[in-house]
Amino acid sequence: xxxxxxxxxxxxxxxxxxxxxxxxxxxxxxxxxxxxxxxxxxxxxxxxxxxxxxxxxxxxxxxxxxxxxxxxxxxxxxxxxxxxxxxxxxxxxxxxxxxxxxxxxxxxxxxxxxxxxxxxxxxxxxxxxxxxxxxxxxxxxxxxxxxxxxxxxxxxxxxxxxxxxxxxxxxxxxxxxxxxxxxxxxxxxxxxxxxxxxxxxxxxxxxxxxxxxxxxxxxxxxxxxxxxxxxxxxxxxxxxxxxxxxxxxxxxxxxxxxxxxxxxxxxxxxxxxxxxxxxxxxxxxxxxxxxxxxxxxxxxxxxxxxxxxxxxxxxxxxxxxxxxxxxxxxxxxxxxxxxxxxxxxxxxxxxxxxxxxxxxxxxxxxxxxxxxxxxxxxxxxxxxxxxxxxxxxxxxxxxxxxxxxxxxxxxxxxxxxxxxxxxxxxxxxxxxxxxxxxxxxxxxxxxxxxxxxxxxxxxxxxxxxxxxxxxxxxxxxxxxxxxxxxxxxxxxxxxxxxxx
Numbered sequence: 296x297x298x299x300x301x302x303x304x305x306x307x308x309x310x311x312x313x314x315x316x317x318x319x320x321x322x323x324x325x326x327x328x329x330x331x332x333x334x335x336x337x338x339x340x341x342x343x344x345x346x347x348x349x350x351x352x353x354x355x356x357x358x359x360x361x362x363x364x365x366x367x368x369x370x371x372x373x374x375x376x377x378x379x380x381x382x383x384x385x386x387x388x389x390x391x392x393x394x395x396x397x398x399x400x401x402x403x404x405x406x407x408x409x410x411x412x413x414x415x416x417x418x419x420x421x422x423x424x425x426x427x428x429x430x431x432x433x434x435x436x437x438x439x440x441x442x443x444x445x446x447x448x449x450x451x452x453x454x455x456x457x458x459x460x461x462x463x464x465x466x467x468x469x470x471x472x473x474x475x476x477x478x479x480x481x482x483x484x485x486x487x488x489x490x491x492x493x494x495x496x497x498x499x500x501x502x503x504x505x506x507x508x509x510x511x512x513x514x515x516x517x518x519x520x521x522x523x524x525x526x527x528x529x530x531x532x533x534x535x536x537x538x539x540x541x542x543x544x545x546x547x548x549x550x551x552x553x554x555x556x557x558x559x560x561x562x563x564x565x566x567x568x569x570x571x572x573x574x575x576x577x578x579x580x581x582x583x584x585x586x587x588x589x590x591x592x593x594x595x596x597x598x599x600x601x602x603x604x605x606x607x608x609x610x611x612x613x614x615x616x617x618x619x620x621x622x623x624x625x626x627x628x629x630x631x632x633x634x635x636x637x638x639x640x641x642x643x644x645x646x647x648x649x650x651x652x653x654x655x656x657x658x659x660x661x662x663x664x665x666x667x668x669x670x671x672x673x674x675x676x677x678x679x680x681x682x683x684x685x686x687x688x689x690x691x692x693x694x695x696x697x698x699x700x701x702x703x704x705x706x707x708x709x710x711x712x713x714x715x716x717x718x719x720x721x722x723x724x725x726x727x728x729x730x731x732x733x734x735x736x737x738x739x740x741x742x743x744x745x746x747x748x749x750x751x752x753x754x755x756x757x758x759x760x761x762x763x764x765x766x767x768x769x770x771x772x773x774x775x776x777x778x779x780x781x782x783x784x785x786x787x788x789x790x791x792x793x794x795x
Contacts, residue, residue: 297335298332298333298334298335298362298365300330300331300352300355300359301331301333302322302330302331303316303328303331303350304319304321304322304327304328304329305328306319306321329350329352330352330353330354331348331349331350331352331358332347332348332350332358332361332362332365333346333347333348334347334348334362334366336369336384337369337377337380337381337383337384340381345388347365347387347388347390349361349394361397364397364400365387365397368383368387368398368400368403369383369384371383371400371403371404371407372407379407382407382412382413383403383407385413386413398413402548405547405548409425409546410425411425416456416458417456417457417458417548418453418454418455418456418457419449419452419453419454419455420448420452420453420454422457422543422548423444423448423449423453423539426539426542427440427441427444429542433656433659434647434649434654434656435647435649435656439535440535440538443531443532443535444535447472447524447532448468448532448535451468451471451472452464452465457540457549458548458549460540461553462553462557464553465533465536465553465554465557466557466558469532469533469557469559472524472529472532473529475524476523476524479521479522479523480523482517483520483521486518486519486520489510489513489514489517492510493510493514496510525562526559526560526562527562529562530559533554533557536554537552537555540552540553540554540555541555564765564768564769565586565588566586566588566768566769567586567588567589567590567735567738567769567770567773568586568588568589568590568773568776569589569592569742569773569776570589570590570591570595570729570731571592571776574589574729575729578729578730584729584730588732588735588769589731589735590731590735590738590739590742590773591728591729591735591736591739591742592742593742593743593746595729596616596739598726599612599726599728600613600616602722602725602726602728603722606722607683607705608702608715609676610676610677610679610680610701610702611680611701611702611715612719612722612736613672613673613676614673614676615733615736615737615739615740616736616737616739616740616743617670617672617673617739617740617743618669618673618740618757619667619737619738619740619757619758619759620667620737621645621734621759622712622715622716622733622734623645623646623647623648623656624642624658624663624759625701625702625715626646626702626710626712627644627645627655627656627700628642628644628700628701628702629644629699629700629701630681630699630700630701631699632644633677633701635669635677635678635681638668638669638670638671638674639666639667639668639669640666640667640669641664641665641666641667642658642663642664642665642666642667642759643657643658643664644656644657644658645657645658646710646712647712648711648712648713651713653709653711653712658759660759661761662759662760662761663759664759665756667757677701680701680702681701684703684707687707688707691705691706691707694706696708715733716732716733719733719736738769738770738773740757740758741754741766741769741770741773742773744757751763751766751767754770
């Protein structure tokens with residue numbers, strides 16, 4: 296496409312007042328007038344011509360440099376890339392109309408290669424969309440990224456140009472997220488109060504029905520119940536932003552990652568507490584758990600296993616309680632990786648829950664791949680379970696679903712992890728024992744090993760923790776309590792007859 300430079304001035308004929316143009320006699324002097332450029336651009340979609348023009352250059356060298364710059368920009372798209380050429384032409388047309396500086400060549404190249412709109416500056420939101428589309432990670436991780444971007448990052452900083460994102464901007468975002476927790480709690484409390492009021496109004500009576508209708512309408516207009524964004528969630532959000540900006544640095548879109556320099560409060564892992572007799576008594580009186588993570592004593596684990604001894608999934612409860620498999624690992628354990636003769640199993644798969652859908656996956660970390668030794672009691676429980684499963688297979692005949700899993704529904708299908716949790720909670724309630732989560736039953740395996748004097752490193756490897764620090768953080772408070780329980784038990788074995 297044609298392009299040219301020319302020199303002109305704005306002198307006028309003193310008699311006619313018409314521009315002299317190229318006929319100005321002073322143009323023989325290099326210091327008179329200024330240089331202009333004109334570059335033909337690819338035509339518009341309707342076929343009309345367009346060009347880039349700019350004047351006011353003091354030297355021919357400066358004019359030629361900008362003309363070469365424009366030609367380089369046009370050369371970024373292949374000759375057969377009509378869409379790319381059209382984008383660059385639209386960009387140059389906009390730059391010319393706005394009298395803006397010429398776009399940086401390398402930045403334009405990167406934006407063109409990423410399929411980004413060239414006519415406006417790249418924002419954080421633009422890059423996050425591009426980044427998510429390019430990620431190839433496990434689905435659960437990608438879902439977390441998407442949630443962080445949709446709920447927090449794009450609404451708060453998505454409009455900011457990525458090259459103008461600063462540490463202060465990101466820090467202010469987290470301050471706003473923290474401040475928003477108070478509003479969430481207030482809205483949750485208002486909704487709960489309205490629902491409680493609704494539940495207290497009788498159904499009968501014209502006045503009562505009118506009142507119930509009014510409250511229902513008010514509840515429908517309220518925001519739904521929401522979770523607050525705690526320290527752990529905020530650190531996840533920062534991790535997502537930091538990962539996205541690191542990739543932006545790799546693409547040379549930016550040179551500095553503000554998210555890496557924002558300090559957040561530590562998200563402390565909750566300490567596991569033992570269900571001592573005193574804590575059980577307090578729970579029965581108040582209904583309050585002392586900690587989110589509560590661990591049964593060895594005696595309580597035994598009571599629970601005795602209570603569920605006839606349950607169809609007894610072997611799974613036994614395996615989790617004694618060997619510490621995670622819920623997804625137990626649901627996904629294949630018979631092909633379970634060697635009862637050798638007394639071991641290899642953890643190589645898990646079933647993960649995405650919303651309410653279930654999918655097969657591998658362990659989340661390399662430490663999750665592990666070989667777990669099986670004690671004789673666990674082997675017996677699994678043999679009994681396998682015999683029961685064989686009878687179920689015969690009963691279902693051709694309708695049996697051969698998933699090859701150790702623990703299945705009655706027709707052989709996958710166990711739904713969410714339904715397994717619901718069943719466990721019902722069994723715990725029916726047993727009358729103090730409440731623990733299904734994940735806390737896994738802690739029972741660690742409790743038993745610690746009570747038996749096992750080394751913390753052995754516990755870490757059996758549970759599949761990626762670091763011994765995680766194991767110690769969880770069980771640091773359990774170990775001394777177990778020691779005290781053992782000491783008290785030993786003291787009770789000695790008969791005493793104190794003098795009166």
